[in-house]
Amino acid sequence: MRARGMKSKTRFAAKLLFQYRVGIEAESKYRICEERIVVLSKSMPESAYAEATRIGEKSCTTFVNDEGLHVAIEFIGVVDMMDLGLESEPNEVWYEIKTMLWPMERRNKLIPSKESLSAFRNQAKRGG
16 A cells, blocks of 8 residues: 555566677577666566567667677567556666576576566566
8 A cells, every 4th residue: 555645656667688698608508697777767567578678679689799799689578567666666676697508499498488577477466
């Protein structure tokens, strides 16, 4: 329940999964991955999910690093998405970088269906 006088503003947090492929190690089973959480000011989970996907796709890039190696940053998918309540501050940021086994190849196991993400499950419970 919101405190009196508080504005009702719907925000979502989406956890995006990326993989980094670097130089000749690009085909390695193990890849450096980033889990990035973005905050989205949207009124419905569907529009927040679409925006999260757009952000992930726009973040894909390739470049040559300081060691002369080609680097590819690839978006794998949305790992989770949830409603943000009063417990989160507008300026909070979260992310995690870790090594994972074949993240793109295991995409179907790592990325859940959109309907199973927290924001969509909660919406279904509320009858929306």
